Amino acid sequence: MxxxxxxxxxxxxxxxxxxxxxxxxxxxxxxxxxxxxxxxxxxxxxxxxxxxxxxxxxxxxxxxxxxxxxxxxxxxxxxxxxxxxxxxxxxxxxxxxxxxxxxxxxxxxxxxxxxxxxxDLESTNRYGGTALIPAAERGHVETVRTLIQAGVNVNHVNNLGWTALLEAIILGDGGPRHVEIVQLLVDAGADANLADGQGVTPLQHARQRGYGDIEAILLHAGAQSR
Missing domain, CATH: 1.25.40.20 (Ankyrin repeat-containing domain)
Structure with a gap:
């Protein structure tokens, strides 16, 4: 069905x-x-x-x-x-x-x-995401910085239930570019506790993948351990 x-x-x-x-x-x-x-x-x-x-x-x-x-x-x-x-x-x-x-x-x-x-900063792609979300996922640091400065909503949730922060962690590689992007996002007000559609938080995703640098950024930003 x-x-x-x-x-x-x-x-x-x-x-x-x-x-x-x-x-x-x-x-x-x-x-x-x-x-x-x-x-x-x-x-x-x-x-x-x-x-x-x-x-x-x-x-x-x-x-x-x-x-x-x-x-x-x-x-x-x-x-x-x-x-x-x-x-x-x-x-x-x-x-x-x-x-x-x-x-x-x-x-x-x-x-x-x-x-x-x-x-149109509020326009969305076929996945219901703003320009910021795929930019964060793909590790485009300067693009993310530009879009944040332009005023794109850092906590927008796409059709997958993911924010830019979640995509940077889930689909990123945990390397320097994605670490910097996570820092940019949390500095811009990204909610470190905003979970995905299954209730998994950014911190939990980071820990599952062994992304220690990202975990540290999230904890400093107020992410709650569960």
């Missing part, structure tokens, strides 16, 4: 995405703009836009030229597109946006531009 219910949820979720995604453009200028974004041909972008290319044209995955540039970390192309008015929050069919993807992948130059041009 549970598997059947999950299958139904997935079916409706896929259908909803298909219905809400903007149709892919078949315009030659739009496709040329998408290719220029992908390959970092920043000088071509204003010419294409001036000749009628749509700065928000979608490809088959629902990605805009700005998201395409972000996927390939083409900073110059992203800059030109943003200055031309590209939406930094426009999502594709799997709920990635330029802002969310730049944060998740540690594309810090593009991230900074999205933050300066209206990034």
């Amino acid at each position: 549970l598997l059947r219910r999950l299958s139904i949820y997935l079916m409706f979720g896929t259908a909803a995405l298909a219905c809400t995604a903007t149709a892919a453009s078949d315009n030659a200028l739009d496709k040329a703009l998408q290719e220029a974004a992908q390959h970092g041909h920043a000088k071509k972008i204003p010419l294409l836009i001036n000749n009628g290319a749509n700065v928000e044209a979608r490809d088959a995955n629902g990605s805009t030229p700005l998201l395409i540039a972000t996927l390939h970390n083409e900073v110059g192309a992203a800059s030109v597109l943003i200055e031309a008015g590209a939406d930094v929050n426009a999502k594709n069919t799997i709920q990635d946006s330029p802002y969310l993807y730049a944060g998740a992948r540690g594309h810090n130059e593009i991230l900074a531009m999205t933050l300066a041009h209206g990034a």
